Amino acid sequence: MSAQQAQAELIEEFSLFDNWMDRYQYIIDMGKQLPAFPEELKSAETKIHGCQSNVWIHHEREGETLHFLATSDAAIVSGLIAVLMRIYNDRAPAEIIATPPSFLEDLGLDKHLSPTRANGLHAMLKRIFTLAEQEKVTG
Template sequence: MRPTEPSAAEAQAAIAEEFSFFGDWSERYQYLIDLGRKLPDFPDALKTEEHRLHGCQSMVWIVARGDARELDFDAVSDSSIVSGLIYLALRVYSGRSAEEILATTPDYIADIGLAKHLSPTRSNGLAALLQFIQDTARRHAPA
């Protein structure tokens, strides 16, 4: 997925601003579902065990490509809300350098109150997704 903002920090600020427009969590969940529908198509051929993200209750597949200058991530889930969580994470981290990814704490999660409103299994899945992104960046970062 290609970034829409020039930096991870700006992406996090935009996410916080967008979520501030919603008064309650039913509206925020609906927005998450809508965001998940914006994920680029993910080829069925990549929905394999090799690309499956473990630690999620839902089925999630993720692939990374690129190098230290720019890492791109594509992912999809069989769950609407999880797809929205993926969209937010990729909006912050995909298309960034390994250095920027490693330097960016996922503050948007706390900023929009997400941590308090996710089930334990979704929280674990989000943590697994963020860990995959960080581990990929670590492997590609200059020594």
């Protein structure tokens, strides 16, 4: 499944919910399924600045793809991380760069997140895209 297909699938899943309370709960539930994040990876290098909550994103190159591990100390932010991981994790840097986050508008996240959460989401996206750009050059 491509990143574009992952976005389309996510949009379809969210369309099953009638209201935003149910969507928020779904996002939180997604966050609870994130893999464990090793404490030793919580460092200044992996911390995302611009988030109200504590957020860490670690990446490793695995062959042609980038594998991300990420976590937050906030439930809704962990869910937003899970959304991003579903779209961008284990993808080639070029595919990440070629997949703009159109799901933000399609899901209505741009309108339903608080300004601080939206800033944090954009900071996480910026980090993912920056890492993809760096790996594309060095890979």
